[in-house]
Amino acid sequence: MPxxxxxxxxxxxxxxxxxxxxxxxRGELAVKSEEYRAKLAKGDKDLPFDDVVSANIGNPQQLDQxxxxxxxxxLSLLENPLLLDHEDVLQNQLGYKSDAVARAKWLLSKVxxxxxxxxxxxxxxxxxxxxxxIERRDGFPADPAHIYxxxxxxxxVNTLLHIICKDSTSGILVPTPQYPLYTATLSVLDATxxxxxxxxxxxxxxxxxxxxxxxxxxxxEGTDVRAIVIINPGNPTGASLSEDDIRDVYDFAVEKxxxxxxDEVYQTNVFVGKFxxxxxxxxKLQQENPGKYDYVELASLHSISKGMVGECGHRGGYFELVxxxxxxxxxxxxxxxxxxxxxxxxxxxxxxxxxPPKEGEPSYELYRKEYDGIFNGLKxxxxxxxxxxxxxxxxxxxxxxxxxxxxxxxxxxxxVAEAAAKEGRTPDxxxxxxxxxxxxxxxxxxSGFGQKEGTLHFRTTFLAPGTEWVxxxxxxxxxxxxxxx
Amino acid sequence: MPxxxxxxxxxxxxxxxxxxxxxxxRGELAVKSEEYRAKLAKGDKDLPFDDVVSANIGNPQQLDQxxxxxxxxxLSLLENPLLLDHEDVLQNQLGYKSDAVARAKWLLSKVxxxxxxxxxxxxxxxxxxxxxxIERRDGFPADPAHIYxxxxxxxxVNTLLHIICKDSTSGILVPTPQYPLYTATLSVLDATxxxxxxxxxxxxxxxxxxxxxxxxxxxxEGTDVRAIVIINPGNPTGASLSEDDIRDVYDFAVEKxxxxxxDEVYQTNVFVGKFxxxxxxxxKLQQENPGKYDYVELASLHSISKGMVGECGHRGGYFELVxxxxxxxxxxxxxxxxxxxxxxxxxxxxxxxxxPPKEGEPSYELYRKEYDGIFNGLKxxxxxxxxxxxxxxxxxxxxxxxxxxxxxxxxxxxxVAEAAAKEGRTPDxxxxxxxxxxxxxxxxxxSGFGQKEGTLHFRTTFLAPGTEWVxxxxxxxxxxxxxxx
Numbered sequence: 001m002p003x004x005x006x007x008x009x010x011x012x013x014x015x016x017x018x019x020x021x022x023x024x025x026r027g028e029l030a031v032k033s034e035e036y037r038a039k040l041a042k043g044d045k046d047l048p049f050d051d052v053v054s055a056n057i058g059n060p061q062q063l064d065q066x067x068x069x070x071x072x073x074x075l076s077l078l079e080n081p082l083l084l085d086h087e088d089v090l091q092n093q094l095g096y097k098s099d100a101v102a103r104a105k106w107l108l109s110k111v112x113x114x115x116x117x118x119x120x121x122x123x124x125x126x127x128x129x130x131x132x133x134i135e136r137r138d139g140f141p142a143d144p145a146h147i148y149x150x151x152x153x154x155x156x157v158n159t160l161l162h163i164i165c166k167d168s169t170s171g172i173l174v175p176t177p178q179y180p181l182y183t184a185t186l187s188v189l190d191a192t193x194x195x196x197x198x199x200x201x202x203x204x205x206x207x208x209x210x211x212x213x214x215x216x217x218x219x220x221e222g223t224d225v226r227a228i229v230i231i232n233p234g235n236p237t238g239a240s241l242s243e244d245d246i247r248d249v250y251d252f253a254v255e256k257x258x259x260x261x262x263d264e265v266y267q268t269n270v271f272v273g274k275f276x277x278x279x280x281x282x283x284k285l286q287q288e289n290p291g292k293y294d295y296v297e298l299a300s301l302h303s304i305s306k307g308m309v310g311e312c313g314h315r316g317g318y319f320e321l322v323x324x325x326x327x328x329x330x331x332x333x334x335x336x337x338x339x340x341x342x343x344x345x346x347x348x349x350x351x352x353x354x355x356p357p358k359e360g361e362p363s364y365e366l367y368r369k370e371y372d373g374i375f376n377g378l379k380x381x382x383x384x385x386x387x388x389x390x391x392x393x394x395x396x397x398x399x400x401x402x403x404x405x406x407x408x409x410x411x412x413x414x415x416v417a418e419a420a421a422k423e424g425r426t427p428d429x430x431x432x433x434x435x436x437x438x439x440x441x442x443x444x445x446x447s448g449f450g451q452k453e454g455t456l457h458f459r460t461t462f463l464a465p466g467t468e469w470v471x472x473x474x475x476x477x478x479x480x481x482x483x484x485x
Numbered sequence: 486m487p488x489x490x491x492x493x494x495x496x497x498x499x500x501x502x503x504x505x506x507x508x509x510x511r512g513e514l515a516v517k518s519e520e521y522r523a524k525l526a527k528g529d530k531d532l533p534f535d536d537v538v539s540a541n542i543g544n545p546q547q548l549d550q551x552x553x554x555x556x557x558x559x560l561s562l563l564e565n566p567l568l569l570d571h572e573d574v575l576q577n578q579l580g581y582k583s584d585a586v587a588r589a590k591w592l593l594s595k596v597x598x599x600x601x602x603x604x605x606x607x608x609x610x611x612x613x614x615x616x617x618x619i620e621r622r623d624g625f626p627a628d629p630a631h632i633y634x635x636x637x638x639x640x641x642v643n644t645l646l647h648i649i650c651k652d653s654t655s656g657i658l659v660p661t662p663q664y665p666l667y668t669a670t671l672s673v674l675d676a677t678x679x680x681x682x683x684x685x686x687x688x689x690x691x692x693x694x695x696x697x698x699x700x701x702x703x704x705x706e707g708t709d710v711r712a713i714v715i716i717n718p719g720n721p722t723g724a725s726l727s728e729d730d731i732r733d734v735y736d737f738a739v740e741k742x743x744x745x746x747x748d749e750v751y752q753t754n755v756f757v758g759k760f761x762x763x764x765x766x767x768x769k770l771q772q773e774n775p776g777k778y779d780y781v782e783l784a785s786l787h788s789i790s791k792g793m794v795g796e797c798g799h800r801g802g803y804f805e806l807v808x809x810x811x812x813x814x815x816x817x818x819x820x821x822x823x824x825x826x827x828x829x830x831x832x833x834x835x836x837x838x839x840x841p842p843k844e845g846e847p848s849y850e851l852y853r854k855e856y857d858g859i860f861n862g863l864k865x866x867x868x869x870x871x872x873x874x875x876x877x878x879x880x881x882x883x884x885x886x887x888x889x890x891x892x893x894x895x896x897x898x899x900x901v902a903e904a905a906a907k908e909g910r911t912p913d914x915x916x917x918x919x920x921x922x923x924x925x926x927x928x929x930x931x932s933g934f935g936q937k938e939g940t941l942h943f944r945t946t947f948l949a950p951g952t953e954w955v956x957x958x959x960x961x962x963x964x965x966x967x968x969x970x
Contacts, residue, residue, distance in 0.1 A: 015650060079563075116797060339640060343831060
């Protein structure tokens, strides 16, 4: 018992695995950018910019992206089913088409109230819709019994890592650079992150020799490597994997008996080539090579937060399990049960995402127009941003291929490292902090995602509207380079 | 490397802390009840009942409880802000009052789009509304900076236990019987649950001597007891603590330097006496005894899932921290950041719950009527159910005081234990399974919550409409007792 009164908890006696976790996407820069935003909102005129541009996070609707009208019409009816007593008003005065009304009725018949808990793994009818979507996408059937709705893909990743990792010797191969959800969750779990570098020279693709080397090194150090995470299209890199790359990953997974975790939340954000789903490629491999791939366990994740949907705030997503042991799956079910169920309105939005209006249906035309408008807008902005990077001294960046991000390399003068060290920052942190202070544009240093020793990067979304903010970055960069040359 | 192909994961090599966790609320009985429901939906006529009554879970809107109109009107406008272009239609034809429209506009001005991520700890304006609510409720100010929105109270409990528990020696005092979220989460965390029995003879109140004995025993066994959980009003017990009980808990917390975790999600479900918030009592104690209670750390949790709101499916809630070390709080912020933010529409519903229409405002009358109707309905059903238990042989149950549950003691003939053992079940599991099979009513055995050795209970909600299902239980019980006498 303490002799002088004191608090029970301090940073040294709480869970040190949480203390050790790092999550840069919402770290110091993000906090500072929110302070600037609050200052500006209060009418502060001292800052050298008029608005804050949150290019640190893939949060489309915080910026320019409008929600898809059909989706939100259906959700409004789910929230207030009394509106369904006024179909004539909805259709004649408020712009709802008959298919929006019909979909809301159908969902309500399956969900009951969106204010009620659903079954732990999600609403059965929604799981069936997802299975149908997967079948259309891949050309192979999917089983709703192995689909789990989750509160965004983050919750799915959290569930899967909780099950897969037994103790601190359990290792998970994680791409580097990576979305820090993985390292942060592994840190909290006190499991081992086994990073493998992506190949910047090959458009940030997977390089099997590198993966093997990481695996061998971890194994030789006593780590029990259990799974490989692939983020495709890539975050933060924007890479988009070829089918051959995916096949290589499976061969490696079979050879080393690894679970494959495919984070495919950017599957519709592909500008070059086409998206190949891990599930579809697995089924093809199984068809072509009877027996060889039968024991591969795959978990693939998807979300309503990204793509043309961009409904992050609704926290919806799902994961599909392929070939998991039934007893393992029972534990996954139990784990998700403990927090009862994913948000039901988010589950309904997953249903709308995987089953949007079809050609010929009343809401189709507007849906298509909005969807294509968002897609083309993202592509144009990505291209414009990339063009700006091309002009910047010491900045190199591959062309935009997918996801919502560019991840340029920056080469900074040696004086930067000295100045950064004085602040206890890495050079890329120092650069990003100065950029925020000078321009109001918030990006994330590469060190927040992991990068090869001696290289520096930053990640920026290309979601913010217009090109004025890009001009701010160009001007800042020029001045920064002049100052530290 | 395995010589024969096999799956990577099996129940013996995954996370054994998850395998060890138990969560009866969604366990075998719940799964079986859903199977019955599906059978009935398919037109099956072989079952001895026509519908399944899910009395296993506090899920008001799955049963009879209708959502509050004002809340859902506002949410429908947040989901489809285009409706705000038609205020005349909303007000003249669709039953929206001006205050619903105004609230939606205000929330949208603060939230932006409900499809965007909010700040990690929640929308600042919503945190201010919550602080105002706490101040009105307790008569003492609250600071929005220490309020965190969460995806239901479950997510809040998960966050807090993740921070508080350092390793397997960290102990948390948890009431028994308890809501199994606590034991399940502590199991997943591999921390130590230190159960303390509630006093059934005193309406399931806290008994300080019992708490002390549990604390001393755990401490003597090397457990570092760090916090005490109180569920008030009680789940599964329905108890409602007096202010004196709460004061005693604080004295104990000060003496032993414990964090107090107050789970107050049933704070409006109080039928006898009044609800005393842990925050309010702490501030009173601090006022009366300068210095003595200054170092108490309190986390109090609330939710939109229960009470007259009953919006479980929307996954909304918050917790307020009092007197936590800033560095500890920074880690709580980081932890919640990793999963980005609580569902934004759920956050908005929290705002509506804590700031409902006031007397004199256009939506007040209907709101009041709906609110009181739900409250009185719950009270009536609780009383009717309690009356039925009073008539049942070997069943004893205190009068309903709060929450949504009754938790009767059942005394079963010795033959039951024999028959149960043959099925590998405890006698109360056996009893509840037979009840489900005979009546379609799903309740949870006391063993799912913890109960004193040699005693048997079950928990049932009193949410299901009508009294017909209560009659089914009475009839089943009579036949069961005859059979095993």
